[in-house]
Amino acid sequence: MRIFLDTANIDEIRQAARLGVISGITTNPSLVAKEKRADMKAVIQEISTIVDGPISAEVLSLEPKAMIEEAREVSLWSPNVVVKIPMSASGLETISILSKEGIKTNLTLCFSLNQALLGAIVGATYVSPFVGRLDDISHDGMQLVGEIVKVFDRYKLPTYVCAASIRHPLHVIEAAKAGAHVATIPYSVLMQMIKHPLTDIGISRFTEDWQSIQKS
Numbered sequence: 014m015r016i017f018l019d020t021a022n023i024d025e026i027r028q029a030a031r032l033g034v035i036s037g038i039t040t041n042p043s044l045v046a047k048e049k050r051a052d053m054k055a056v057i058q059e060i061s062t063i064v065d066g067p068i069s070a071e072v073l074s075l076e077p078k079a080m081i082e083e084a085r086e087v088s089l090w091s092p093n094v095v096v097k098i099p100m101s102a103s104g105l106e107t108i109s110i111l112s113k114e115g116i117k118t119n120l121t122l123c124f125s126l127n128q129a130l131l132g133a134i135v136g137a138t139y140v141s142p143f144v145g146r147l148d149d150i151s152h153d154g155m156q157l158v159g160e161i162v163k164v165f166d167r168y169k170l171p172t173y174v175c176a177a178s179i180r181h182p183l184h185v186i187e188a189a190k191a192g193a194h195v196a197t198i199p200y201s202v203l204m205q206m207i208k209h210p211l212t213d214i215g216i217s218r219f220t221e222d223w224q225s226i227q228k229s
């Protein structure tokens with residue numbers, strides 16, 4: 014399973030990229046706004062100087078004609094841009110046109126197997142089931158990830174399943190077990206994945222033991 018970082022924070026992206034564990038980035042309008050950046054194109058282009066892998070950038074238009082035009086424009090921002098399209102009738106129409114033009118897409122705000130199936134049928138490169146937001150309303154978000162993976166496998170659909178709205182390290186483990194191709198995770202979750210108290214204790218003990226023999 015590949016790991017993408019779900020952020021528009023440049024410092025976080027630089028730090029995570031240095032570790033060599035992230036294969037791509039996902040952003041959304043809320044994440045860009047959180048960084049107090051009003052120019053999404055500038056943010057995406059800055060990210061593309063740090064990360065070689067796919068970078069999801071989301072369209073804001075709602076009507077099909079405007080959405081298609083905006084998506085084509087966004088796809089030109091950088092060679093590794095993936096155009097993030099929200100689930101809707103306009104979104105499906107847009108993805109079906111973009112996929113024929115060879116433009117990569119990420120169907121976002123996916124909350125059901127039917128939505129994911131439609132996204133795959135129209136040729137989305139990724140579908141992003143939002144695990145945490147489903148959990149928030151007492152639906153099992155990870156169960157949806159597993160169902161999508163199963164159906165895509167069953168029909169050999171080439172669309173990648175990107176587990177999104179990841180809130181904690183257990184979500185990452187569950188996404189991997191469910192067969193998600195990608196989990197897009199916040200920087201804080203990546204840091205939590207690194208840590209284990211026994212590792213910290215082990216490092217302290219090795220250091221102390223080594224220092225004690227140096228003094229004797």
Ligand code: E4P
Pocket residue numbers: 019039040041121141143145146177178179197
């Ligand atoms: C996915 O690509 C979204 O950017 C993201 O995972 C949304 O997560 P949230 O529900 O924590 O806002």
